[in-house]
Amino acid sequence: MAAQEPENLRELGERLDDAQKRNAKRDVRPPPTQLGIASRFATELVAALLVGGALGWGLDWLFGFFGIHTRPLFIVVFFVLGAAAGIRNVMRAATELNAEIAAHPATSAKDDKET
């Protein structure tokens, strides 16, 4: 009885290794969906515009608080910078997605045909 158990366990270990090897190719991470990609890009772009506008508005307010009148200047400049930051965000998100898609050869092949 006592001698049998390690034998059983070793056999179980071998079976587990086999099962894991079979499943190794299947990544546990879900592949990015088209809707997910679209919503990701949209939020990145819009959020950057909002942050840029808010920063500019805040700076205008700050300068106005100290009696320097800059009202439209900073909000305009930072809105444009926000747009640039949004594009930067999308570029960064695209590189991340490319890396992720590269980890899913099956889906990437399908996506290549679509685009």
Added chain:
Amino acid sequence: MAMNPMEQFTIKPIVPLYIGGYDVSFTNQSLLMVVVAVAASLFLTLAMTRRRLVPSRTQSMAEMSYEFVANMIQSSTGEDGLRFFPFVFTLFVFVLFSNFFGMVPGSFTVTSQIAVTFALASLVILTVIVTGFAKHGIGFLKLFVPKAPLPLLFLLVPIEVISFLTRPISLSVRLFANMLAGHTMLAVFAGFVVLLGGAGGVLSVLSIAPMFLIVAIMLLELLVAFLQAYVFAILTCIYLNEALHLHDHH
């Protein structure tokens, strides 16, 4: 019966409470957050109380979620990111359970409130900032200085700063918008069933069509619930990775 699809997101006080003029009532939102926290803790502790080498179903669920998050951290931040395992795992489990508890008809979706998701995202970004300064000191600010000629830096540094400040917003808005949109859609189609059913005649029979659609959307929402929790956790890992290894990433 309320036909407003947004009615499900209203916060109703259960135990009204005012401290120093502030409304700190115990609401349906707080109740669901307590339920989520208790359920998650109970599930994980109970699943691991009767540990066996060959795991039971619940034990293997707990182990799988552990390994899932551990693999995610390891693949995106490397070995030293595993110090943040408790943080990322808690975030993942909390968001996942909130999303799933929101799927129970008649309950309340905690993550459909921007206040909750933004608080979570701020926590992530604050952790990133503290980690970055603790690890690299003032050198963490190099994160905002890309490799470029000096005159361009006057333009690029503000852009990088704005880009960094975007993160808590896009992180919180993504989760909040997904949950809000999904649950609104469900409520709208549920409204169709009631309207068609009450219309009488042939139209009443037709009300079965949106019913089937709700079942389909429900399945989709279950996927979204998991996917959004995953996205929240993986982005946390990516941001932590940047704070840990400054410009190593491509």
